[in-house]
Amino acid sequence: MKIRGLLAIWAAKAAGAVCRRMGRQGVTWAGKIALKIDPSILEELSGQVRKKIFVVCGTNGKTTTNNLLCAALEAEGAKVVCNHTGSNMLNGVAAAFVLEAGLNGKIDADYACIEADEASTRYIFPPLQPDYMILTNLFRDQLDRYGEIDITMNILKEMIQKVDKMTLIVNGDDALSAFLAQETGKPCVTYGILEKTVKEEGTEIREGRFCKKCGTKLEYRFYHYSQLGDYYCPGCGFERPHLDYGAEAVKLGDQISFTVEDRRLVADYKGFYNVYNLLAAYAAGRSAGLKLEHFNEMLRKFHPENGRMEQFRMGQTGITLNLAKNPAGFNQNIAAVMQDTNPKDIIIVINDNAQDGRDISWLWDVDFDRFQEESIHSITVSGIRCQDMRLRLKYVDIPSILEADVETAIRDRIRDGVGNLYVLVNYTALFSTRNILKKIEGEKK
Ligand SMILES: [Zn+2]
Numbered sequence: 001m002k003i004r005g006l007l008a009i010w011a012a013k014a015a016g017a018v019c020r021r022m023g024r025q026g027v028t029w030a031g032k033i034a035l036k037i038d039p040s041i042l043e044e045l046s047g048q049v050r051k052k053i054f055v056v057c058g059t060n061g062k063t064t065t066n067n068l069l070c071a072a073l074e075a076e077g078a079k080v081v082c083n084h085t086g087s088n089m090l091n092g093v094a095a096a097f098v099l100e101a102g103l104n105g106k107i108d109a110d111y112a113c114i115e116a117d118e119a120s121t122r123y124i125f126p127p128l129q130p131d132y133m134i135l136t137n138l139f140r141d142q143l144d145r146y147g148e149i150d151i152t153m154n155i156l157k158e159m160i161q162k163v164d165k166m167t168l169i170v171n172g173d174d175a176l177s178a179f180l181a182q183e184t185g186k187p188c189v190t191y192g193i194l195e196k197t198v199k200e201e202g203t204e205i206r207e208g209r210f211c212k213k214c215g216t217k218l219e220y221r222f223y224h225y226s227q228l229g230d231y232y233c234p235g236c237g238f239e240r241p242h243l244d245y246g247a248e249a250v251k252l253g254d255q256i257s258f259t260v261e262d263r264r265l266v267a268d269y270k271g272f273y274n275v276y277n278l279l280a281a282y283a284a285g286r287s288a289g290l291k292l293e294h295f296n297e298m299l300r301k302f303h304p305e306n307g308r309m310e311q312f313r314m315g316q317t318g319i320t321l322n323l324a325k326n327p328a329g330f331n332q333n334i335a336a337v338m339q340d341t342n343p344k345d346i347i348i349v350i351n352d353n354a355q356d357g358r359d360i361s362w363l364w365d366v367d368f369d370r371f372q373e374e375s376i377h378s379i380t381v382s383g384i385r386c387q388d389m390r391l392r393l394k395y396v397d398i399p400s401i402l403e404a405d406v407e408t409a410i411r412d413r414i415r416d417g418v419g420n421l422y423v424l425v426n427y428t429a430l431f432s433t434r435n436i437l438k439k440i441e442g443e444k445k
Pocket of ligand 1: 211233236237238
């Protein structure tokens with residue numbers, strides 16, 4: 001490696017050591033410094049990966065899927081570079097490689113698992129040249145982040161076509177992802193769920209309800225949530241592709257289990273959407289030729305990342321913290337909460353900082369009326385936009401307690417609640433809320 005690359009690594013490592021205490025922000029800084037000193041550092045370091053480079057894109061489930069895949073590869077004895085913290089723009093991706101490199105500029109890795117922000121693929125794909133791209137789904141994200149879903153799809157299509165030898169691993173149950181994969185003409189591996197598993201038909205919006213090929217309204221043999229399901233177009237014959245990795249006998253509850261390739265996979269997490277995350281990671285590992293004999297063993301030890309159904313306990317109260325940043329994510333969150341039939345208190349924290357998207361009109365696309373159930377003891381609205389959240393609930397005749405301060409809201413419900421508390425937060429509320437819960441948990445010990 002040239003001296004310039006070495007300098008970039010040394011400077012970034014020095015900065016990283018100082019900044020790591022700052023968490024995600026610090027990691028991003030290390031990457032920024034490295035790229036400033038040597039703009040080709042990402043290309044140089046990723047070129048040293050011995051086997052394959054995976055990239056995970058998609059609206060929801062990126063971080064969980066990427067971390068699952070990384071853990072699955074490590075369980076097979078492989079060495080992996082991974083941007084675990086979810087810093088998924090260019091600087092964060094560069095940081096993952098730079099901080100993994102030795103002072104001699106060498107990386108000791110069989111694989112790389114990289115989560116990439118869709119709009120940032122422009123800067124990440126050319127230097128990285130991934131072998132596999134996993135596309136989890138395409139949902140409508142916060143309205144004003146990068147505009148319409150079509151813009152995201154166009155960026156992805158362009159970038160996918162620019163990487164020579166890349167195989168796509170795509171959620172076949174998502175008409176938008178499947179269509180995009182088809183359009184690129186790239187080799188494609190699909191995964192999905194072979195049978196109907198969710199009972200009630202939600203009233204959720206389905207972003208991809210019209211056929212991208214001919215504009216006809218898609219029909220569904222069955223569907224799971226959002227636009228995911230077994231779809232077909234009466235107009236042009238576009239339909240869900242054959243599923244290479246199809247899940248059967250899906251069981252949900254406190255655990256998730258399903259069968260794929262005659263194997264029973266079992267995970268200790270709630271949330272139907274995690275079936276897709278597990279399938280995506282499994283399909284990716286298998287596509288790369290691994291047997292994944294230790295997949296279940298890995299799942300027993302795997303903890304979803306911070307704030308995804310993360311459990312806390314304070315005295316007699318069990319608390320579950322979960323992030324939701326868009327309508328699809330929120331609806332799945334509500335479904336997961338309602339799977340728990342025990343009496344519960346709920347706190348919803350909504351902020352509108354830059355990273356959340358200033359426009360919170362998406363709240364009107366979430367099925368909050370599902371909270372009209374006897375098992376709900378109370379709902380508290382909190383965060384910067386608690387008034388809007390209160391109004392949204394009022395619209396479906398659900399009363400709520402207003403408490404703008406998150407810490408006060410949590411302490412109040414620990415004091416007067418039923419001992420089973422769910423805290424649902426959007427993006428920028430996650431880290432502060434998590435810190436509050438850590439602090440309170442510490443006091444009670
Ligand atoms: Zn059609």
